[in-house]
Amino acid sequence: MTRTSKQTASRNVKPGEDFEPWESHNRVPLLVIWIALALGVWGTALLFQDQSSYSVAQGERAADEVAAHDAPEGGAALFLANCSTCHQPNGVGVRLAVPPLQDSEFAKAGPEVVAQIMLRGIDGPIRVKGFTFDGHMPSFAAALDDDEVAQLASYVAGRFGGADATLGRDQVGELRDAHAGSGSWQGGAELAGLVPGLPTQPAMPAMAQAGPDPAISDLIFAGKGDVWSCASCHGGLGQGAESTPRLAGLSQGYIVKQLRDFRAGERQNEQMSFVAKELSDFEIEGVATYYAGLRVDSTARPALGGDLARGERIALQGDWSLGVPACFSCHGPSGFGVGADFPALAAQQPAYLASQLAAWAGGHRNNSPLGLMDRISRALPESDRRAVADYLASLPAVPAVEQKAMARIEGGGDEL
Amino acid sequence: MSSEHQEDAGQGRSAKRLILAAGGGLALVALGALALESGWVPGWISGRETVENMTQSDYFQPPSDADIPDSPFGEAVKRGRDIFMNTSTNAGEYVGNGLACSNCHLDGGRQPLSAPMWAAWTRYPMYRKKNDQINTMEDRVMGCFTFSMNAQHSVAGGPPPHGSDVYRDLESYFYWLATGAPTNVPMDGNGFGKVAKTDLGYSPERGAGVFAANCAVCHGPDGHGQTDANGRIVFPPLWGPNSYNWGAGMARIDTAAAFVKNNMPLSQPGKLSDQDAWDVAAFVNSHERPKDARQGDMTIEETRQRFHDGDQIYYGQKVDGVLLGVGTPDPERPVGAPELPVGPTPLE
Amino acid sequence: MNRYLPLVLIAFGILAFATLMLVIAPGIQMAQRTVPEGLRPYSEQESRGRKQYVSLGCVYCHSQQPRSPDQAPDVERGWGRPSVAGDYVFDRPHQLGTMRTGPDLLNVGVRLPSESWHLTHLYQPRAIFGWSIMPAYPYLFEEKAEAGPEDTVVVLPEGFGPESGVVVARPEALDLTAYLLALDRTYPIPEDALRDDGYARKESGS
Amino acid sequence: MPITMGLLLGLSFVVSLLALSFLIWAIATRQFALDRAHAATVFGKGGADGPDTDGTHLFDTTGIDRVSARPVRLLILGAIFWLVLGSTFGVIASLKLHWPDWLNQAAPLTFGRMRALHLNLVAYGWLSQIGIACMFWILPRIFRTPLRAPQLPVIGFWIWNIGVALGALAFSQGWTDGEEWLEFPWQLDTLLVLAGVFFVVPLVKTARAREVDHIYVTGWYFLAAMVWFPCLFFIANLPGIHYGVEEATVNWWFAHNVLGLWLTPLGVGTAYYFIPKIIGKPIYSYSLSLIGFWGLALFYSQVGIHHLIGGPLPTWVVTLSVVHSVMMFIPVIAVAINQHVTVARNLWALKESLPLRFISFGAVMYTLASFQGSIEALRSVNTITHFTHYTVGHAHLGAYAFVSIVMFGAAYHIMPRMVGRDFAHPGLIRLHFWLVVLGFAIYFFALTIGGLLQGLAMLDATRSFAESVILTKPWLEARSVGGTMMTLGHILFAINVIGILRKPRAIAQSAVAAE
Structure with missing residues (x-):
């Protein structure tokens, strides 16, 4: 390296124009080679690691697929997952609130009846084993597929009603088609047509279910003046989607409170504040009543990858x-x-x-x-x-009901 | 290279230092990033999972439901748990009001300072002044049915008889909850704890405000609880005919104050001050409720002297000029009795 | 390194190899996968709207690729399930985007199904979100003294509309809105769907 | 299928690794080693013992520069025109991000189009053109032969610039191919391809007619880039065959390779030439530059898909790009050692030469940009930075702080030697340097910090999306300040370059090189 000494000595002399750059022959620093080696090892390790997460994800996706489309784990498991929070694991129901399944007239009527109840749900008084219940059972039509309904109905009828018959998924499909869009069973009175020999069922109370005020209806479906219609975001039947909430079946009081909170700025959401500040108290209550009274199948599905x-x-x-x-x-x-x-x-x-x-x-x-x-x-x-x-x-949609106070039980439950 | 160092040692060194420092810094950053990528150090993805740890690890940890053995004993434990959680359904003929065991013993009898069953199990048999005798666990649970569940008003007209399967199942559950707990040693977290007495004492008038602000949203402005769409009780009634009767421990203001202080509002224990806890307990217990099961033919005053002497309770006292302890009027028929003459009882 | 041809040939070879790996192989793999059943081609109006979307450069602020919940809380923000390769087969040009100055839009038609809302928002985003930094698109609309029978009037809060008359949407705005409302990838995906699974959590296997 | 794909992935990485190992082995065993005399053919009359240090500046001693001067002058002028225009659009776009209601009355003024204009004008109008200018200046010099067919690049220049102008006009009117970096309608892309032919042919002819045996490292980068870019541009712009996610992979394969296999070789090659040229000393290690070059080719060509991490495309492609992004450490370290060690041993030259200051600053920024890029490509880091302004900061670190600033220095070095007179306003050069360096520092740190905060906010479900927008606003404002400073610097640059061309001034020989 004697060459450099000559240069540094004359460093303030500018290089000539006809000089062209060139390279010296220093060795590759060992460090560079080590780094290259280490990175190679790291890269290989990462490949393996990603390979495993890949198989995890593939596995999950396949599992989702199975869960969504193929046979579930059988009637007993379905019962525990879908029915037992209300009817109890042993099918005895909840006194004064949820009818028993064990030995009930309806379970004894066979899986076809059970399936029809599951598909439509019940709204209205029903008498089971001598007790009267003000029944509000959700429809499982959207929560369970044909195969699941078939298995569950067979299981319930068999275990609690002693029925021997079982139901196939095709029959459930037919039942589903037959009952599509017919709403929930209006209490035991309507079910009596389905199950012969049922004890006298309580009469449906007169339902003062008038449609909403035309002004409210306009507001919901067409919007008014400066606001978009409710239905344009929440869906015609208040099903909601993604981050737009489902409104159908929320209690009237809750919707009223939220709209008032939006209006007063106590709950923040630019879009709802914008809408709510245009609404009068009358409109808020009308809208709330409308959505509280809607009974709509669930459109929600687990989507967040939650456990x-x-x-x-x-x-x-x-x-x-x-x-x-x-x-x-x-x-x-x-x-x-x-x-x-x-x-x-x-x-x-x-x-x-x-x-x-x-x-x-x-x-x-x-x-x-x-x-x-x-x-x-x-x-x-x-x-x-x-x-x-x-x-x-993943739960079935809430039956739309007006909330009842504890007063009922206080009064001795004579209307039960 | 060496010649260069000799010639311009200062410059060579500073240049080398500069390069080493910058290169070292970059290498550190790169190493850190690679370590993070390989999961050797916790990153933000896993970091999103960490939350403030609220585990009450100081207390005894009962086993979890998943550990219930798959055996006849396990079956009994499960039945016991079901009775405990849903008393009015699974032992419904002995329940005369709208309550369940788990209304006071939170988290299925696990929660410390809400009279956890793992702590209670190891304390029996014990002498209780309440009935002046040695009580077995069965005796104690019978007391719960009698007073807290107001069994007199139930279909059966009283608590489960001695030897009933209800006791067997419940005790199996308690025994299992206490797996690994020391016997005959008072355990931390037993009972409802205590609330220190305050200078102001307690006052139902102040308590009314506390109640309206903190309790009414769940238990209802009238304290009668709330139900879901099907009429199923969700929030237990605190007074009135569907609540615990005058003989229940919870009817005592100090007991209720401790429970409130350490457990209410649900999920926010300790939110209320000691004073508020006392006041609201006084307010709740200054309302009429089913009469004391032990009163029999005695007058209220006699009952008070015999059973409530020295207790912090409004039983037999006048609040707002009304004598308490008379008991709420019995509804026309017992809760849960069938409308038709006879029906199968839900149990069995 | 003294010869021109080998240098150029090897350089070319390396690029060809990279092209094989990054373009051709994944292209083949994706072409073999089933197209999701729920996916439908864009209608004529939606295609026109998509052209608007492309030409206005929406992609520079809005991505169209929700990530997996294992990686980021996109689903919780209502942006929809993690997208898969099959969701885009009708997209030419693709508009996946690499910026989220604004929110992801792949499922905006589900999240915000209101045409009326979109028209207001396109005319003046700050009429709805005071903090928004999205450009307004007044040239997609016109002001009229009175709306004709065919006109779609834009709902505008106080202070954002013209002093008199109404704002009505031009066809461009309606097309663009139609495209936005058509953005819906909430149908179920086939089992062999492809996406980057590098974030799947190993511990979640249990 | 997963097995096949896993194999393919492994195969690709193994191929890269094998190639690298082979290279290291070849260097270690001196397979490539050139004897010194061989390399010495590069030198002029200074001979193999060192550069000519007689201290005089004889412009164009060989007649080489006279031939290349015309196309180079045109290309530099064209480039500067688009630079000023493109950065003005950049500032407008930046301002619109925090003044959203400003300049809003017509579609061509909207942010989406302003941003596209900025990107394309600086990428194709400025960076590519100035890079091509450097090629035309440097290659004949290191080949020691005059440029062949020198009239072709002049034609190429006009076609290229008409293409850029028409392309810009097209998508400001809404006619666009709609993909980032590929906005020019493909019909107009044919103009650029045609112009490319006019550029490549003379350079290839020159290379084949060279009078030295050895090709200096700058030549490798330039010659390879001349192969790479046309391939990239052609494949990515083929109309009608790309769709959906496949199109996205093509898009980012292209967009990143434009940086990695076109702008980077231009910048690195230019730096490799001018750093030792100005200092007058050789680059540190020949063997290292081999690793730097082939490492770049092997690894950089496969990194593009890291723009789609977490997206709807096969895991293995993403991982492939992540791994290769990280492997980029190797060539970058090699280049860094070569260039920085050379400069660091001759710090005096930074005081003496303003062009070197630009170029050396740019070279350091190349190291930083590549390091940042490698780290940013890691999944764990990318989760935060993806979709945020952070990536914009990174892109500018590479395309601006590295390539553009190296090109500023190159232009400042070339111009006086080309026209044979000094700059009219030498003081403005210093001002230009500090304006762009400080402006860029503000720009970069604002976007990096703002982007990180934005990314963290977006990752936290408990914070609303609005928060991620609101918190970036002050940082976006700072970015506008930095961007404006940079644009001012560009105007000074333009003034100086136009000045030196317009105002003949006596040659002050001793002052030229040092400025």
Whole structure:
């Protein structure tokens, strides 16, 4: 390297124009080779790692596919997953509230009757084994496919009614077609036509189900003046989608409170605030009444990749190690909702539910009574928020009902 | 290279240092990123999972439901758990009001300071002043049915008789919950805890405000609880004919205050101040409820002297000029009795 | 490194290999997969709207590729399930996007199904979201003294409309809205659907 | 299928690794080693012992530059025109992000079109053109022979510029192919392809007629880029065969390779020429530059799909790109050692030469941009930075702080030697340097910090999307400030270049090289 000495000595002399750059022959630093080697090893390791996550994801996708389209784990499992929160694992029902299945006249009538009840649900008084129930059973038409309905109906009729007959998925398909769009069974009175020899069933109370005021109807379907119509976002029947919530079957009081909160700025959402500030009290109540009275099949499906088993645990039992009580301990068994402060959760759109839980956790929504949801949402990790939203989306839609006060039981339940 | 160092050692060194420092810095960043990528250090994806840890690890940890053995014993534990969670259904003929065991013993009897069953199990048999005798667990549970569940008003007209399967199943559940718990040692978290006495004492008038602000949203402004669409009780009634009777421990203001302080509002224990807990307990327990099961033919005053002497309870006292302890009027027929003359009982 | 031809040939060979790996092989793989049953081609109006979307450069702020919940909370924001290769077979040119200055739009038609809402928002985003930095598109609309029978009037809050008269949507705006409303990839995906599974959590296998 | 794909993926990576190992083995065992005399043919009359250091500046001693001067002058002028225009559109687009209601009355003014104009004008009008100018200047010099067919690039220049102008006009009117980096309608792309032929043919002819045996490292980069870019451009613009996600892979294979296999070789090649040229000392290690070059070719060509991480395309392609992105560390470290060690041993030259200051700054930015790029491609990091302004900052670190700034230095070095007179306003060069460096620093850090905050906000489900928009606003404003400073610098640059061409001034020989 004697060459360099000559240059550095004359460093202030500019290089000539006809000089062309060239390269010296220093060795490749060993470090570069080591780095290359290490990166090669790392890259290979990463390939293997990604290969395994690839198979995990493929597996999950295949499992989803199976869960969505193929046979489930049998009637007993379906019963535990779909029926037992109300009818109890042993089918005895809940006194004064949920009719028993064990030895009930309807289970004895065979799987076809059971399937028809499952497909349509019940709204109205029904007498089972000498007890009268003000029945509000959701329709499972959207929550279960033909095969599942067939298995479940056969299981229920067999276990609780002693029926020998079983139902096939094709028969369920026929029943589904036959009953499509006919709404829920109007109590035992209507079911009496289906099951011969049923004891006298209570009469349906007169339903003063007049359509909404024309002004309200306009508002819902056409919008007014400066606001878009409700239906244009929430769907004609209030089913909702993605982060737009399902409104059908939420209690009237809850919808009224939320709209008022939007109007007053106590719940933030630019679009709803914009809409709500144009609404009068009369309109708010009219809209709320309309949606509270709607009975619509669920359009929600688990979509957030949540762990359904974990979600079910949180919904049914809570996770007290996080200080989180069961969702159902306030929102009612099956997530039907309680009063004006605890909205129905069943069949709610999962993206909406998860986004609301996240909003509470992040302090962007804070109109929950006593800050109950704020505290609970903060305690739930992100994966749990998704899990519980997905689980609730898998439940059948809430039967649309007006809420009844405890007064009924107080009065001795004579109307039961 | 060496010749260069000799010639311009200073410049060579500083250049080398510069390159090494910059290169080292970049290498560190790169290494960190690679480590993160390979999952050797926790990243933001897993970081999103971490939440404030609220585990009550100081307390005894009962086993989880998934661990219930698959055996005849496990079956009994499950039945017991079902009775515990849904008493009015699974032991319905002995329940005379709208309550279940799990209304006071939260999280299926697991929650510390809400009288957890794993702590209770190891304390029996014990002497209880309440009935001045040694009580077995069965005696104690019978007391719960009698007072808290107001069994007198039930279909059966009283608590399950001694030896009933209801006790067997419940005790199996308790025994299982206490798996691994030390025997004959008072455990942390047993009972409802205590609330320190406050200078102001307690007052139902102040309590009314606390109730309206913190309790009414669930238990209803009238304290009668709330039901779901099917009429199923979701929030238990706190007074009135469907609540616990005057003989229940919860009717005592200090017990109720401790329960409220340590468990209410649900999921927000400790939210209320000691004073608020006392006041709201006083407010709740200043309402009429089913009469004390032990009263029999005695007058209220006699009952009070015999059973409530020295207790912090409004039984036999006048609040707002109304004597408490008379009991709510019995509904015309017992809760849950069939409308038709005879019907099969839901159990069995 | 003294010869021109080998240098150029090897350089070309390397690029050809990269093209094989990055373009041809995945192209073949994707072409073999089933197209999801729920996917339908764009209607004529939607295609016109899509051209508007492309020509206005919406893609520079809006992606169309929700990520998996294992990676990011896209589904929770209502942007829809993670998309798969089959969701895009009718997309020419693709508009996957690499920026989220605004939200993902692959399922905006499900999330915001209101034509009326979109017209307001396109005319002036800040009429709805005060914080929005999306451009307004007044040239997709025109102001009229009175709406004709065929006109779609844009709902506008106080202070955002013209002082008198109404704002009605031009066909371009209606086309664009039709395209936005057609963005719906919520149908179920086939089992062999392809997407980047590099984020699937190993521990979630249990 | 997964097995096949996994194999394919492994195969590709193994091929890259094998090639690299072979290269390292070949270097270690001196397979490639050239004897010094061989390499010495590069040198002029200074001989193999070192550069000519007689201290005089004889412009165009060989007559080589006189031939290339005309196309080079045209290309530099064209490039600067598009630079000023393109960066003005950039500033407008940047301002529109925080003044959304400004300039909103017509479709051509909307953000989406302004941004596309900015990108295409600077990519095709400025960067490509100035890079081609450098090719025409440097290649004849290192081949020691005058440019062949020198009239062809002049024709090419007009076709190219008409193509860029028409393309810009087309998509400002809404006629676009609709993919990032590929907005020019393919019909107009044919103009660019045609112009490319006019550029490549003379250069190939020159290369084949060269009077030295050895091709200097700059030549490798330039010659390879001349193969790569036409292939990329042609395949990516083929109309009618790409669709859906496949089109997206083509899009990003192209867009990243435009950076990696076109702009980067132009920038690195230029730096490889001018750094030792200005300093007057050889580059540090010949063997390292081999690793740098072939590493770039092997690894950079497969990184493009990291723009689609987490997207709807096969996992293995994404992983392939991630791994190769990280492997880019190797060539980058090699180039970094070669260039930075050379400069760091001769820090005096930075004081002496403003062009070197630009070029060396650009070279350092290449190292940083590549490091950042490799790290950004990791899934864990990408999850945050993807879809945010951070990536825009990164793109500018590569395309601006590296390539553009190297090109500024090259132009400042070339111009006086080409026209034989000094710059009219030498002081403006210094101002230009500090304006673009400071402006870029503001620009880059604003977008990097803002982008990270934005990414973290988007990853946190408990924060609304609105938050991710609102919190970036101050950073976007800062970006406009930085962008405006850079644009001002470009105007100074234009003034200087036009000045030196217009105003003949006596040659102050001693002042030229040092400025």
